[in-house]
Amino acid sequence: MRVAPDGSSEILSEGGLLSGPNGIALAPDGRVFVVNYNNGVVMQILEDGGQKLITVLPGDGNGHLVWHNDALYVTARRANQIYRVTPLGEVQLIAGNGHQGVEDGNATSSRFGLPNGIAVSPDGTTLYVNDRTNNPTAEWVLRTISIAQPDVKLAQ
Numbered sequence: 160m161r162v163a164p165d166g167s168s169e170i171l172s173e174g175g176l177l178s179g180p181n182g183i184a185l186a187p188d189g190r191v192f193v194v195n196y197n198n199g200v201v202m203q204i205l206e207d208g209g210q211k212l213i214t215v216l217p218g219d220g221n222g223h224l225v226w227h228n229d230a231l232y233v234t235a236r237r238a239n240q241i242y243r244v245t246p247l248g249e250v251q252l253i254a255g256n257g258h259q260g261v262e263d264g265n266a267t268s269s270r271f272g273l274p275n276g277i278a279v280s281p282d283g284t285t286l287y288v289n290d291r292t293n294n295p296t297a298e299w300v301l302r303t304i305s306i307a308q309p310d311v312k313l314a315q
Contacts, residue, residue, distance in 0.1 A: 176202045176210040182223030184231055194221045194233055201233060201244055214248045222275035232277055232286055239271040241288060241304065254304050261292045266304055283307070
């Protein structure tokens with residue numbers, strides 16, 4: 160749905176590839192991108208309401224996504240990883256070794272509990288990801304991923 164400032168709404172897209180849409184991101188040029196929670200599908204919503212498949216990420220249970228520097232950064236919640244996805248479907252692992260846990264350090268050897276929400280810092284150098292720990296009880300923590308340096312680091 161698209162909601163106007165006056166409160167009126169219209170259907171932006173429905174059916175098709177949409178299966179538990181969870182995250183939505185808007186590119187500066189107005190393109191709309193969505194990630195499904197149910198099946199790992201990342202798609203673009205076209206101006207006519209159609210949908211264009213971008214890629215399918217592993218693990219299902221995707222969280223959210225954010226647009227930054229001509230790409231999407233997506234939390235793959237059940238895969239315990241963060242990906243960079245271009246509109247052409249190029250996928251790059253940014254953080255997480257795929258095993259559940261909470262472990263800082265080198266981004267691709269680190270672990271996530273259940274990454275979900277994601278945002279980019281105003282200066283574009285850091286991703287912020289909310290993550291769930293289970294040590295010793297379940298709590299949410301904010302994790303940071305430096306994306307400005309080639310050797311990406313993850314920290315709480």
